Amino acid sequence: xxxxxxxxxxxxxxxRSLIENVKLIHNLIFSKRxxxxxxxxxxxxxxxxxxINSSGKYLNYxxxxxxxxxxxxxxxxxxEEVVDYFVVAFVTAIIPALMYLLWMxxxxxxxxxxxxxxxxxxxxxxxxxxxxxxxxxxxxSLVGGWSGVAGLTEEPxxxxxxxxxxxxxxxxxxxxxHLDGLIYGAAAGLGFGFVENILYITRLVSENPLIIGIRAxxxxxxxxxxxxxxxxxGYLKVHGISINFTNILPALAYSATLHMCWNTIGSFExxxxxxxxxxxxxxxxxxxxxxxxxxxxxxxxxxxxxxxVEMTR
Numbered sequence: 001x002x003x004x005x006x007x008x009x010x011x012x013x014x015x016r017s018l019i020e021n022v023k024l025i026h027n028l029i030f031s032k033r034x035x036x037x038x039x040x041x042x043x044x045x046x047x048x049x050x051x052i053n054s055s056g057k058y059l060n061y062x063x064x065x066x067x068x069x070x071x072x073x074x075x076x077x078x079x080e081e082v083v084d085y086f087v088v089a090f091v092t093a094i095i096p097a098l099m100y101l102l103w104m105x106x107x108x109x110x111x112x113x114x115x116x117x118x119x120x121x122x123x124x125x126x127x128x129x130x131x132x133x134x135x136x137x138x139x140x141s142l143v144g145g146w147s148g149v150a151g152l153t154e155e156p157x158x159x160x161x162x163x164x165x166x167x168x169x170x171x172x173x174x175x176x177x178h179l180d181g182l183i184y185g186a187a188a189g190l191g192f193g194f195v196e197n198i199l200y201i202t203r204l205v206s207e208n209p210l211i212i213g214i215r216a217x218x219x220x221x222x223x224x225x226x227x228x229x230x231x232x233x234g235y236l237k238v239h240g241i242s243i244n245f246t247n248i249l250p251a252l253a254y255s256a257t258l259h260m261c262w263n264t265i266g267s268f269e270x271x272x273x274x275x276x277x278x279x280x281x282x283x284x285x286x287x288x289x290x291x292x293x294x295x296x297x298x299x300x301x302x303x304x305x306x307x308x309v310e311m312t313r
Contacts, residue, residue: 014239014247021250025232029285036296040240043300045173046308047114054170059116062123069126069195072133077202089201096216097194100223100283104186107290110302113183117165117174121184124161125191125226132157132192147267151259155252158192158226159185166233166243176308178234179293185230186223186286193219217279221262224282225255231289238296 012033015021027033070090077083105118135153143149162185166175175181197215204211232251233243241247266275300306 014236014241018250018253022254025228025250025254028235029228029289033292035292035299036238037299039177039238039296039300042237042240043177044306044308045176047171047174051170055114055116058120062116062119065120065123065127066191069123069129069191070198072130073195073199073202076199080203082202082206085202085205086198088205089198092201092212093194093197093215096219097190097197100219101187101190104223104227104287104290105183107287107294108179108183109294110297111176111180111307113180114174117171118183118187121162121165121187122191122194125158125188125193125222126195128154128157128161128188128192129195146264148260148264150263151256151261154192154222155225155229155256155259158188158222159229159248159252159255162188162226162230163233163243163245163248166230166237173308175234175237177238177293177297178231179290179297181230181232181234181237182227182286182290182293183230185233186227188230189222189224189226190219192226193222196222214276217276218266220279220283221259221275224286225259227286228255228289231293234293 012024012028015024074083074086077086077089101118101122105113132150132154135157136150139149139153140146162181165171165184166181175184197219200215201211229248229251233248236243236247262275262278266272297303297307
């Protein structure tokens with residue numbers, strides 16, 4: 001990776017090796033860092049009017065994706081004969097997802113993301129449950145039913161849509177920095193968690209109504225993991241480093257490993273309490289990263305009239 005700006009403390013700039021970047025990501029999550037006083041000029045990019053005028057098309061994509069994800073779990077509930085609980089599951093799954101998203105989005109004050117792009121990311125997360133379910137079914141039997149393998153299947157599925165937004169010629173100029181990436185990544189993670197929660201609640205609520213509260217807490221893990229990957233994509237852009245699969249691999253590896261540990265610990269009855277405590281903690285650290293990114297935007301002039309304003313016809 002090329003380090004393009006001298007305005008960042010060297011210990012917080014992306015490295016050249018996978019292991020070093022995984023360590024860096026860990027430090028950036030759990031340690032305070034000084035602001036990034038100047039960034040790549042790419043953070044000032046703007047969407048062209050042609051893309052803005054097509055926003056209705058992207059919103060339709062988002063709605064289709066959400067309906068496809070919800071429709072998938074509806075069909076599963078039909079086959080498993082638990083469809084009577086579907087409406088309850090839908091309502092109790094969508095409320096925490098939207099609350100988390102709105103809360104996190106409050107950090108994005110200087111250069112807010114378009115609602116239709118956030119919906120697009122959320123929709124992808126909902127749709128990504130389809131490949132994740134297929135991959136999980138294929139891999140679970142190969143590893144003796146070890147639930148941790150979901151980290152290797154679900155994290156790539158969730159982050160793919162965020163990656164495509166970050167590199168799309170039509171959308172990438174709205175993916176300005178690490179705060180934007182965090183918002184889109186969190187939205188994708190919450191979209192996935194929303195659909196997954198419908199499935200879990202539908203299956204289990206009749207036996208254990210507490211599953212509603214449990215899933216409302218554990219959805220924070222999906223929000224954190226995909227939010228972290230999106231954040232790293234934006235962090236690379238801030239440093240003038242290209243966003244590609246090789247360069248985002250450290251964040252994907254970190255998130256997949258965390259997800260694997262989460263599922264493995266949660267599968268043990270007497271250790272599962274750990275994930276209920278860890279869920280809110282992860283969300284708080286993600287919020288800490290968002291606030292640090294907001295401070296960075298302040299130093300780039302986003303609070304003083306230099307935030308990118310989208311072009312119109």
